[in-house]
Amino acid sequence: MTNSSNLKLALIGGGGVRTPLVIFGINESARLLGAEELALYDPDSERVSIMAELGRAIVAKEGGRLRIRVAASAEDAVADASFVLSSIRVGGIGSRAQDERTALTHGYPGQETTGPGGVAMGLRTVGPTLEYARLVEKRSPNAWFINFTNPAGLITQAISHYTGVRVIGICDTPEELFHRIAGALGVSSKRVRCDYLGLNHLGWVRRVLLDGVDVLGDLLADDAALDQLYHASLFDHELLRCLGMLPTEYLYFYYCRSRALTNQRAAGTTRGEEVSRLNDQLIADLANHLQAGNPNEALSLYTSYLNQRSGSYMKLEASAGSAFDKSNMLEEDPFRAATGYHRIALDVMKALRGLESQRLIVNVPNHGAIAEIADADIVEVPCTIANNSIQPEACGTLPEAVRGLVLAVKAYERAAIEAAVSGSTMLARKAMLLYPPIGEWEPTQGLLNDMMQHNPSLQYFHACSHDETT
Template sequence: MPRKIAFLGGGGVRTPLVVFGIDESAKKLDAEELVLYDIDTERVEMIAELGREVVRSNGGSLRVTVVQTEEEAVDGASFVLNSVRVGGIATRAHDECASISCGYPGQETTGPGGVAMGQRTIPIAIKQARLVERLAPKAWIINFTNPAGLITQAIMHHSSARVVGICDTPTEMLHRIQSALKVSASELECDYVGLNHLGWIRRIVVRGQDVTDRVLNDDAILSQLYSAPLFDHELIRALRLIPTEYLFFYYSRRRALENQKRQGSTRGEQIAQMNESLTLRLMNLFSKGDAPGALQAYIDYLNLRSGSYMKLEGEGQSAFDQQAPEEDPFRAASGYHRIALQVMNSLCSNKSDRVIVNTRNGSVLPEIDADDVIETACNIGNDKIEALPAGSLPEAVRGLVLAVKAYERAAIEAAISGSERDLRKAMLLYPSIGEWEPSQDLLKVMRWR
């Protein structure tokens, strides 16, 4: 029987990318229909129309439909994709600006902005997971919703739904290493360890040869691993680990904050402007019946957005000062839609594939509780996800990982209890905040609900 795939939060700007991926893999997934649900009914209809143009231009057959309730979307689905932003992009922009006003970098998933995002989102994610548990008990939730590791753990601890969290940060890093070393994906093997948005590459092997030292000692290679010059190369060599990009907000907080202040805006504010401009263009083009023009406007938007990634925080540059690359974002080697489809295709296959995802720790990292969620390499296939052995955390990052995981557990507890004291405790445990008194001010200015 053909599969129905549901997308909660389907009015998001990345949905057409996911449409493309599912349409491209429709035969492998045996997928007939992608059902979108979003509380913004006007926006989701426009995004659905864009998705249909993606399918048409690709010569595909996937049906893209919109429903009015979560129940309609979830009922009988084989996969439930979850990508919700409670409060919308305006709330992200507000919280990033509020973080800066309190002396912290403004970032949606890390620091005070990440705490607020988690508190708003955890109850909604658990509610949706329980809906899946009831109406589609055999379905996998493919959790896009940020903070991905935190939300995946909340779903796993407070429902019986099957869930895996995905993020393109690790796979993007692997792709950059592959490009810098000029090797194919099949020739490269990397040892990744950590949590979502808190991960490191600790070993790089090319065709069976360990090239970690070569990479660490080559400034030209290290410079190619990030979209902006985030980390001093001596920092990387001191750690003997290659940090993923979000570690910038731990290792270089002052620089991130100074760049944001100098620019006078945040990434959230800039994306809000991009989204508003995109919406107006799409409405105008669709009103004229120009669906191909709307698709091109969307491609231009994606290129501008990806080309400006981390430039504000790392260099103090505005997104609107960047030269947008002329690429085909649908066929990019990495991205959320790519890893989502890799996971879904692998779950439907008789052969296993190795993918870095957010899943239950088990015995992978001995320092972390078995039921906690980590981001790690897994073998995925035959409707199963099996985390691969990883050994102990490197000493240089062990304390940070354990502290952030303690924060995540406390943050979930605070979202469930609704207690202000529990929330302040979570912020106290979080290394990005780590003090008691500032949490009182943060409570006044952030949008927690």
């Protein structure tokens, strides 16, 4: 595909707090992409208006002609779009906080995409996402649907299985780990190539090639280097040496569940609850600054928010640290960070437009990349993306140390999608039974009852269930 003018992009979930980052990235590459308009849609009209105004301030500050428009409807947003980015949070950040509190109450770590919180998020998100995807299929059948929405692998699989849209799932977790690996080695990221495979939020680096030579063994032997690989002190070094691989940060909620639970209980809160308070304050302050005609102050506030949130990432679960501890705050320009969703989204779009071929870790149908996984199942693997095509790399077989976990989580994802589509409470309980972070039958009824009680988006399980008994 060659560059052309008048390219339209759409962002579903445009009221999200990361929307200004996405706007910055698109504006930065708008001329290269030929992008003229970004249409934002969100059911929360107040939030999306704030994010659109902040986005216009970014465009004005950085220079550019990207037009930011609040769409009247989802159909208006996606009509005739070349790329549709989806980043929705059904129920808002309050639902995340409640999911994590429910998990904690039942004796599980509270986390938005893994454990009981991930189950609840997946169940309530599949249906609305499929509605948006079908709308894209109807109004912009040639568009690429770029899925940010979590749990990204599960949601991408639902879209791929139940619609005909061209979908790709993205997550910044692997690229962030690669960036940190290069930093620990003290070299440019361009000299490092990581051999990676897995599922979204369930992946491992098997080799670290520095100028073509595998240095993973040296890295694993170096305590000081290992200390630099994660946002917080997550994994015991002997655990990493035992695996002989480097897991992404979300494996903490599989390998260190008891520690995560202990720290959340000690803190008396969850990440979701802290972020909910941060977000509420952010939105109120942004609205005040923008209404007063102070966009630069709003941008400064937003930058501080991003640095506070990023600086406190995983601190609570790893050491009972708080997002409100200002000592954790980063001092950097988050818009120009080397990694992040906005960077990966732009790299994907530029590659698909035929502008720059890229090797990126994305969520796509397996097509033989991992031997043990069905071709149609979504995996997270390195892909060569170029000129409207995505080619997964052949990764071979899963390492024995992780094979059972990966296959069990993939079985859970399939069951959870089927439960969400059918409204079957029995299938929802089956999904939790198959899911290693839960993995028992008896707790599933209480978990599901509490999920439905606190989640209006899950009430359809009462009305739509085809179970004879629950």
